[in-house]
Amino acid sequence: MVARHSLAQEQVTADQMVTQMEDTYGVHPGQRRNHTKGLCALGEWVGSKEAATYSKSALFSGKTIPVIARFSNAGGFPDAPDTAKSARGMALEFKLPGNKLQHITMINTPMFGAATPKTFFDLLVATKPDASTGKPDPKKVAAFKATHPDNRAQAEFLEKNNPPVSYANSDYFGIHTFKFINADNKTTLVRWKFVPQQGEKRLTDEQMKTMPANFLAQELIDRTKKGPVRWDMLVWIGQPGDPEDNPTVLWPADRKQIKAGTLTITSAMPQKGAACEKINYDPLVMAEGIEPTNDPILTFRSPAYAVSFAKRIQGK
Numbered sequence: 293m294v295a296r297h298s299l300a301q302e303q304v305t306a307d308q309m310v311t312q313m314e315d316t317y318g319v320h321p322g323q324r325r326n327h328t329k330g331l332c333a334l335g336e337w338v339g340s341k342e343a344a345t346y347s348k349s350a351l352f353s354g355k356t357i358p359v360i361a362r363f364s365n366a367g368g369f370p371d372a373p374d375t376a377k378s379a380r381g382m383a384l385e386f387k388l389p390g391n392k393l394q395h396i397t398m399i400n401t402p403m404f405g406a407a408t409p410k411t412f413f414d415l416l417v418a419t420k421p422d423a424s425t426g427k428p429d430p431k432k433v434a435a436f437k438a439t440h441p442d443n444r445a446q447a448e449f450l451e452k453n454n455p456p457v458s459y460a461n462s463d464y465f466g467i468h469t470f471k472f473i474n475a476d477n478k479t480t481l482v483r484w485k486f487v488p489q490q491g492e493k494r495l496t497d498e499q500m501k502t503m504p505a506n507f508l509a510q511e512l513i514d515r516t517k518k519g520p521v522r523w524d525m526l527v528w529i530g531q532p533g534d535p536e537d538n539p540t541v542l543w544p545a546d547r548k549q550i551k552a553g554t555l556t557i558t559s560a561m562p563q564k565g566a567a568c569e570k571i572n573y574d575p576l577v578m579a580e581g582i583e584p585t586n587d588p589i590l591t592f593r594s595p596a597y598a599v600s601f602a603k604r605i606q607g608k
C-alpha cells in the first residue's frame with residue numbers, strides 16, 4: 293500500500309496537475325483552478341453527543357460553531373452550465389474555539405473518479421476541449437476510459453444521476469476514509485455524508501434540456517432568504533479491513549451509521565468579495581480528534597490546493 297502511494301506521488305506533481313487544469317480549462321486570473329464556478333454561504337453547526345464518543349474534536353462539543361461555506365460546480369470553467377453532468381461541491385470551514393479550524397470539502401458523488409492522482413491527471417488531459425469542436429474528443433475520452441477502470445464507478449454514477457435542482461437538494465460525500473480519535477485515544481475509521489433535510493431532488497430529463505445555464509447560485513440566495521437550509525451529517529463506522537486508501541471503492545452498505553450533527557445554512561451570496569472567496573478549503577486542515585488516512589488522493593489534494601490558492605491570491 294505504502295509503495296503504491298509513493299509511486300502515485302512520483303508520477304505527477306501538484307504543479308503539473310494545476311498546470312494541466314489551466315491547459316484544459318484555461319486560466320481565469322484570481323480564480324480557483326478547479327470548482328471555479330460557485331458561491332459563498334454562511335451558517336452554523338451543532339455536533340452530536342454520539343459522535344463525541346468516537347472523536348474528541350471540538351466539532352462534537354454540542355456548542356454552536358460558525359461555518360463559512362462554499363457551493364460549487366466541478367471543473368475549471370467559470371461558466372460551466374448548471375445542467376452539466378459533473379459533480380457539485382460543498383466546502384465547509386468550521387471556526388472552532390481557540391482560533392482552530394476544521395475543513396470538510398465534499399462532492400455529491402459517493403465515490404471519486406480516480407484512485408491515484410495520475411488517473412485524475414489523465415482525465416484532465418483526455419477531457420481538454422478540442423480546438424475545432426470546443427468539446428472533448430470522444431476518441432480520447434474512450435481511450436481514457438478503457439485504460440482507467442478506477443474512473444468507471446464515478447463516471448457511471450454521474451451518467452445515471454442527473455444533477456440536483458438546487459445545491460440545497462443534494463447529498464455531499466466526504467468520500468475519503470478518515471480517522472476519529474476519541475478521549476481515550478481510540479481510533480475509529482469513518483466515512484461520512486451530509487444529507488439534505490429538504491430531500492434530494494434531481495433535474496428531470498426534460499429540465500436538463502430547458503433549464504438555463506445559471507440557476508443554482510441565485511436559487512440558493514433566494515431560498516436562504518426564505519429560511520434556513522439544513523443537512524444532517526451521517527457517519528459510517530468502519531470495521532477492520534474496510535478499504536482506507538481507495539476513494540473509488542465504497543464500504544459494504546451495512547456499516548453502522550450515526551448522526552454526527554446538523555449544518556444550518558442561513559444566507560448565501562456571490563463569491564466575489566465574500567468570506568469564502570479567499571479561503572483555501574484544503575481538506576487536511578483538521579483539528580484534534582480527526583485525522584487523515586494514507587489515501588493517495590487525500591494527501592495529494594493539500595499541495596494541489598496550495599498551488600491553486602497561491603496563484604489566485606496573487607491575482608494570477
Ligand code: HEM
Pocket residue numbers: 309310323324325326327330362363364380381382383397398399404408409412465466467468539571572573589592593596597600601604
Ligand atoms: C487528485 C485529486 C484532486 C485534485 C488534484 C483536486 C484539485 C483541486 C483544486 C486545485 C481546487 C481549487 C483549490 C483552490 O484554489 O482553493 C479544488 C477545489 C475543490 N475540490 Fe478538489 N481536487 C481533487 C480531489 C477532490 C475530491 C476527492 C473532492 C471531494 C471529496 C474534491 C472536492 C473539491 C471541492 C468541493 C472544491 C471546491 C472548494 C472550494 O469551494 O473552495 N476534490 N480541487
